Amino acid sequence: MIEDFQLISPGKVRVRYAPSPTGPLHIGSARTALFNFLFSQKYKGTFILRIEDTDKERSKKEYEEDIINSLKWLGIIWQEGPDIGGKYGPYRQSERVDIYKKYIKKLLDEDKIYPCFCSKDELESFRQYQMSIGKAPIYSGKCRNLSKEEVKKKMEKGIPFVLRFKTPLNEKIVFKDLLRGKIIFSTDEIGDFVIAKDFETPLYNFAAIIDDYEMRISHVIRGEDHISNTPKQILLQKALGIEPPLYLHIPLILGPDRSKLSKRHGTKSVLEYKKEGFLSEAVINFLALLGWHPKEEKEIFSLNYLINEFSIEGIQKGGAVFNKEKMIWLNGYYIRKSPLEKIANLAIPYLVDAKLIKAEKIDDFPSNEFLILETGKKVNFDFIKNIISIHQERIKILSEIPNLVDYFFKQKITIDKDLLIWKDASELEIKDCLIKVKKIIENIPEINFNRENLEKILSEESLKIGKGDRGKVLWPLRVALSGKKASAGPFDIATILGKEEILKRIEEAIKILS
RNA sequence: GGCGCUAUCGUCUAACGGCUAGGACGUUUGGCUUUCAAUCAAACAAUCCGGGUUCGACUCCCGGUAGCGCCGCCA
Numbered sequence: 001m002i003e004d005f006q007l008i009s010p011g012k013v014r015v016r017y018a019p020s021p022t023g024p025l026h027i028g029s030a031r032t033a034l035f036n037f038l039f040s041q042k043y044k045g046t047f048i049l050r051i052e053d054t055d056k057e058r059s060k061k062e063y064e065e066d067i068i069n070s071l072k073w074l075g076i077i078w079q080e081g082p083d084i085g086g087k088y089g090p091y092r093q094s095e096r097v098d099i100y101k102k103y104i105k106k107l108l109d110e111d112k113i114y115p116c117f118c119s120k121d122e123l124e125s126f127r128q129y130q131m132s133i134g135k136a137p138i139y140s141g142k143c144r145n146l147s148k149e150e151v152k153k154k155m156e157k158g159i160p161f162v163l164r165f166k167t168p169l170n171e172k173i174v175f176k177d178l179l180r181g182k183i184i185f186s187t188d189e190i191g192d193f194v195i196a197k198d199f200e201t202p203l204y205n206f207a208a209i210i211d212d213y214e215m216r217i218s219h220v221i222r223g224e225d226h227i228s229n230t231p232k233q234i235l236l237q238k239a240l241g242i243e244p245p246l247y248l249h250i251p252l253i254l255g256p257d258r259s260k261l262s263k264r265h266g267t268k269s270v271l272e273y274k275k276e277g278f279l280s281e282a283v284i285n286f287l288a289l290l291g292w293h294p295k296e297e298k299e300i301f302s303l304n305y306l307i308n309e310f311s312i313e314g315i316q317k318g319g320a321v322f323n324k325e326k327m328i329w330l331n332g333y334y335i336r337k338s339p340l341e342k343i344a345n346l347a348i349p350y351l352v353d354a355k356l357i358k359a360e361k362i363d364d365f366p367s368n369e370f371l372i373l374e375t376g377k378k379v380n381f382d383f384i385k386n387i388i389s390i391h392q393e394r395i396k397i398l399s400e401i402p403n404l405v406d407y408f409f410k411q412k413i414t415i416d417k418d419l420l421i422w423k424d425a426s427e428l429e430i431k432d433c434l435i436k437v438k439k440i441i442e443n444i445p446e447i448n449f450n451r452e453n454l455e456k457i458l459s460e461e462s463l464k465i466g467k468g469d470r471g472k473v474l475w476p477l478r479v480a481l482s483g484k485k486a487s488a489g490p491f492d493i494a495t496i497l498g499k500e501e502i503l504k505r506i507e508e509a510i511k512i513l514s
Numbered sequence: 515g516g517c518g519c520u521a522u523c524g525u526c527u528a529a530c531g532g533c534u535a536g537g538a539c540g541u542u543u544g545g546c547u548u549u550c551a552a553u554c555a556a557a558c559a560a561u562c563c564g565g566g567u568u569c570g571a572c573u574c575c576c577g578g579u580a581g582c583g584c585c586g587c588c589a
Contacts, residue, residue, distance in 0.1 A: 477548080
């Protein structure tokens with residue numbers, strides 16, 4: 001849709017992400033925020049965070065905090081918002097009642113809205129009836145033509161009411177979606193919808209268009225579930241004489257059953273993924289991958305790359321299934337590519353949580369000392385760094401680190417006797433090998449105990465074994481040191497554990513074998 | 515039920531009238547390796563169906579079908 005791009009003038013773009021703080025930020029909303037952010041930055045515009053907390057019962061301050069923290073963690077930053085203010089604030093709908101009141105009054109004075117006294121039950125049964133006869137379930141219009149006296153009487157009686165919009169009959173509402181082209185709705189399927197609960201409590205459709213207008217929003221980028229809200233909003237804009245923004249409805253993120261992603265699918269909030277051990281780079285990359293692609297064939301992208309390359313043409317029209325496997329793969333990729341120092345820092349809280357170590361202070365890890373809880377030994381950051389270094393390419397999610405590395409923090413590891421046996425070697429053979437290895441290591445002077453020497457000394461010739469028999473030595477040695485079916489290599493482990501500790505572990509293994 | 519949106523390997527996607535329909539994740543196999551991981555090779559795997567338009571359709575049009583979304587005094 002080339003012509004639409006003429007409507008985007010760099011520097012004039014103002015977009016908003018407008019969540020309602022009724023739950024933690026989940027992955028689908030995060031992508032909407034991301035696309036808004038990317039679009040705004042790409043066109044050197046402004047990204048605005050607006051909190052839509054008109055629903056007083058469900059909105060919670062803690063969720064607003066969760067949303068803010070999630071976005072910050074992801075690196076999605078706004079230029080105007082509730083926490084930093086801006087020219088068009090306030091940025092919380094609950095603080096904008098005076099503005100809404102003004103517009104409600106205007107519509108009331110112009111006779112474009114009216115109070116409706118129908119009860120919820122009444123409404124519900126009429127809805128059911130309409131559906132049953134194959135009609136769109138819309139409001140009957142019962143209270144639309146109440147006389148002024150009737151309204152006055154009902155008000156005085158204190159009958160609860162809401163405010164409905166007088167939707168014109170039999171009109172076509174046409175709007176252009178930047179991604180999907182022309183979309184047409186008939187007003188007959190809309191009916192007189194509710195715009196406010198009372199004279200100062202607007203509902204979503206109303207509050208949103210007022211704020212978009214007042215905040216000079218140029219493009220509304222939101223999920224495709226809002227397509228059918230758009231004609232209502234356009235109707236209100238017309239009634240108010242407001243110029244509508246440009247609309248762009250992005251596809252939804254789907255669960256494995258292809259329905260709109262929700263908690264029901266077991267997906268977590270952004271911060272829960274953080275806790276599980278995902279890197280923000282991986283989450284961003286994954287979110288972008290789900291429904292957008294660059295011009296080139298590429299699937300690894302940084303936030304900066306995305307800002308530069310983002311384009312509407314690259315957005316997919318159909319919904320995308322959330323595929324955690326791929327997010328995990330991306331996460332592993334970013335962990336491998338990250339500086340060791342960074343991963344070591346991130347690893348520490350997990351080690352602490354797993355009760356493997358205790359950190360002296362909860363910040364500034366590199367200058368910290370750590371207590372190994374089981375052994376009572378004190379170690380420094382380098383020790384942790386070394387351990388992470390030999391595991392970095394094996395880590396896919398940060399939370400699996402304790403299980404991967406726990407043998408470095410144990411007083412005594414448990415070794416399964418059968419596991420010590422390499423392929424079809426005999427128990428005796430393995431025992432001999434370990435004894436031989438032990439003697440060799442015992443003879444290494446402490447000063448020469450390093451990885452390079454170990455590898456040289458345990459080479460084929462010094463052990464007088466053939467290449468095919470390396471496993472007979474290295475496998476049981478590795479098991480003796482780690483106790484695990486899969487672990488880092490024996491030389492790596494030995495170097496970190498030190499001469500004394502590995503001799504102890506080898507001895508233990510020898511004892512098990514008869 | 516009404517209306518709207520969508521439709522390429524299992525999943526995310528490329529090909530915007532012209533190739534053996536490409537890549538990635540996953541899966542399988544093999545190489546490397548003491549194991550795992552990483553890495554390198556390879557294999558398997560898709561244009562929803564039916565009509566048009568065209569010399570030629572994944573691509574354009576129409577009709578089905580299916581999936582999803584919305585139909586709240588939620589957003």
